[in-house]
Amino acid sequence: MKGHSxxxxxxxxxxxDLAELTAGQWQPTPIRQFVLKVHSRCNLACDYCYVYQxxxxxxxxxxxxMSRDTIAAAATRIAEHASRHRLPSVGVVLHGGEPLLxxxxxxxxxxxxxRSQLExxxxxxxxxxxxxxxxxxxxxxxxxxxxxxxxxxxxxxxDAHDQHRRYPSGRGSYTDVANGLALLSHxxxxxxFSGLLCTVELTHDPVTTYESLLGFGPPRMDFLLPHxxxxxxxxxxxxxxxxxxxxxxxxxxxxAVFDRWYSVPEQETELRMFREIIHVMxxxxxxxxxxxxxxxxxxxxxxxxxxxxxxxxxxxxHGAAATGLHIDHNSIDEMLRxxxxxxxxxxxxxxxxxxxxxxxxxxxxx
Amino acid sequence: xxxxxxxxxxxxxDLSGIDLAILADLRNSALAQSIRxxxxxxxxxxxxxxxxxxxx
Numbered sequence: 001m002k003g004h005s006x007x008x009x010x011x012x013x014x015x016x017d018l019a020e021l022t023a024g025q026w027q028p029t030p031i032r033q034f035v036l037k038v039h040s041r042c043n044l045a046c047d048y049c050y051v052y053q054x055x056x057x058x059x060x061x062x063x064x065x066m067s068r069d070t071i072a073a074a075a076t077r078i079a080e081h082a083s084r085h086r087l088p089s090v091g092v093v094l095h096g097g098e099p100l101l102x103x104x105x106x107x108x109x110x111x112x113x114x115r116s117q118l119e120x121x122x123x124x125x126x127x128x129x130x131x132x133x134x135x136x137x138x139x140x141x142x143x144x145x146x147x148x149x150x151x152x153x154x155x156x157x158x159d160a161h162d163q164h165r166r167y168p169s170g171r172g173s174y175t176d177v178a179n180g181l182a183l184l185s186h187x188x189x190x191x192x193f194s195g196l197l198c199t200v201e202l203t204h205d206p207v208t209t210y211e212s213l214l215g216f217g218p219p220r221m222d223f224l225l226p227h228x229x230x231x232x233x234x235x236x237x238x239x240x241x242x243x244x245x246x247x248x249x250x251x252x253x254x255x256a257v258f259d260r261w262y263s264v265p266e267q268e269t270e271l272r273m274f275r276e277i278i279h280v281m282x283x284x285x286x287x288x289x290x291x292x293x294x295x296x297x298x299x300x301x302x303x304x305x306x307x308x309x310x311x312x313x314x315x316x317x318h319g320a321a322a323t324g325l326h327i328d329h330n331s332i333d334e335m336l337r338x339x340x341x342x343x344x345x346x347x348x349x350x351x352x353x354x355x356x357x358x359x360x361x362x363x364x365x366x
Numbered sequence: 367x368x369x370x371x372x373x374x375x376x377x378x379x380d381l382s383g384i385d386l387a388i389l390a391d392l393r394n395s396a397l398a399q400s401i402r403x404x405x406x407x408x409x410x411x412x413x414x415x416x417x418x419x420x421x422x
Contacts, residue, residue, distance in 0.1 A: 035418050093421040129421040151422045195422035222422050267396050272422060278396060284404040290419045297416045312420055 028336035029295035029345050030085040034078055035093045035311070038066045038110070040303040042098040044131050045168040048199060048235075050227050051097065056314030056321065062303040065102055070305045071110055073327045075117040077301075081332035082122040089123040094148075097303075100134040104142040111146035127151055127194050131165070133173050135180030140189045151194040152181060157212035160204040181216045195220040195272075202236040202249050206256040220270035222288075223257065225250055227315035280363050292365045295345035299335060301327060307335050309344070 040062035042052065051059055066074075082090055092114060094107065111126055118124050128143070132152035143150055154177055155161040162172025184193050196218045198209065213221055228234030236249050254273070261271050276291045286292030289310060300308040300321065307325040314321050323338045335341055343350045348362075355366035 032416060033418055035421065091417070093418055095418075095421060127421060197420070197422050220422060222419075224419065262396065267399075271396075275396060275400065278400045279403060282400050282404050284400065286416070288417045288419055294416055298418045310418060310420075 026346060026349075028333075028342070029297050030087060031081060031299045031332050031336070032087065032089075032297040033091040033093065033299075034074070035095050035298060035300045036066065036071075036074060036110075037062070037096055037300065037303045037311070038071075038094050038099045038106070039097040039101045040064055041101060042096060042131065043101060043133060043167065044098065044165060044173055046131075046165045048164055048226050050312055050315045054227060054315040055232075055317045056311075057318060058302075058314070058322070059097070064303075065106075066303050068109065068113075070301075070303075070327070071113050073305060074301045075114045077327045077332055078114070079117040079122070082118060084333065087122050089125065090118065091125045091127065094126065094128045096129075098131050098134070099128050100130050100139065104136075104139045107139075107148055108142050108146055111148055125149070129153070129197070131173065132177035132180045135183055137183060140183060140192065143192050144189060148192070149194040150184060150192050151197065152177065152184070153197045153199075154181070154213060154216070155198050155201060156204055156209035160201055160209055160212070163201060163204075164199070178216075185217060193217075193219060195222070195270075197222055197224055199224045199226055200250060200253055202253055206253045207260045210257045210260055214268055218269055220272060222272035223254060227312060229316050232315070277363060286365070290365065291363070293347040293362055294365075295347060296341070297345075299332060307332070309338075309340055 040059050041064055042049070045052070047053055050056070078090060078092070081087070094110065107128070114124055114126070126146070126148040127150070128148060129151045130153070132154065135150070135152075140150075142148075153165070154174075155163070155165055158172070158174040161174040161177065165173050165177075167173060183189065196213050196216060198213055198221065200223050201209070226234045228237065234250070237247070257271075258274055261268070261274060272288055273291065276286050276288050280286050280292040286294045289296050289298055296310070298310055300311050302308055305327045307323050307327060307330060308321040309323060311321045323335060323340070325335055325338070336345075348356070351361060351366040355361050355364075358364070
């Protein structure tokens with residue numbers, strides 16, 4: 001599917017589609033989670049990374065690190081949005097690139113700036129999503145002092161992890177990540193451990209992968225599907241000319257993990273994907289982007305202050321996540337009227353006929 | 367599995383009348399936790415924060 005970030009594009013959704021989608025009583029959903037791309041570079045060269053290895057290359061135009069002025073401006077915009085919508089809490093994810101490249105002091109300063117603008121009216125949950133190679137005691141002391149949680153990306157045991165998650169030199173990163181997680185598991189820091197993310201690799205046994213991750217004692221974990229689209233299909237997913245979806249390698253892989261996770265008398269860890277699917281099946285509303293039809297309430301603030309959609313869209317085409325908005329000139333509420341944001345918030349109305357005809361479209365979300 | 371079976375299997379469950387004491391006996395606590403969450407969400411109008419998929 002071709003596409004570009006030009007505002008004159010005729011790709012769906014357009015401003016005309018927006019009028020149709022939002023006719024009647026529809027109101028936008030306030031943003032509740034803000035992803036701050038605090039560092040635009042990374043010390044790893046993971047070969048599936050949507051920031052550096054796929055269609056979008058906008059990282060090249062970003063400053064290396066988010067400046068203090070940009071953080072302050074972001075905090076002002078978030079506080080403005082929270083106040084307008086009387087939000088009791090927001091989540092702020094410090095992301096990248098690799099956020100720990102910013103250094104421990106950066107996180108202390110960022111936490112102070114955000115909390116001074118938002119609290120006590122709006123509680124702030126701060127999380128760092130890291131590749132785990134730069135965890136030190138000094139860093140963890142700062143995170144502990146400022147109540148900042150830490151989540152790490154690990155792809156299983158040593159062989160599975162090092163297949164894709166390597167340094168630019170080609171050396172695997174598993175040893176450094178395992179050492180970092182060992183520190184994080186110490187008594188004084190364990191409460192900061194938010195969880196693990198693992199990208200599915202079909203060539204590695206699913207149960208072995210899951211049990212390797214369990215070895216780190218995470219409070220929760222999730223499996224991410226490798227990025228793909230109709231133009232560039234995910235690894236191991238050959239073209240299906242029938243369009244009937246009879247080839248399901250990722251479902252088969254995840255089903256094996258589910259059976260292992262679900263079969264124990266007492267749950268060993270929270271597994272977000274399965275938890276959310278069960279929750280939606282039982283009539284609940286999903287709490288993670290990518291499952292169900294709940295309105296997306298996530299906004300990304302790029303390193304230079306640009307406001308963007310969820311940056312996993314960057315796997316599609318260059319500029320796919322762009323909105324043309326910036327925190328220096330635009331409010332978060334203006335972002336809520338962007339056609340692509342509306343499309344991710346209007347639920348069933350945004351699904352094509354093929355998706356609506358599917359018996360599980362309310363669980364999948366299309 | 368036929369398409370009709372799939373529709374039935376994924377039909378959303380009506381929680382009214384489900385006794386949590388019965389759920390406590392369920393072998394898998396994930397299911398019980400999910401039902402408890404749905405009940406809590408029904409009582410608390412403030413929706414929990416929808417998380418970015420690439421963070422946890």
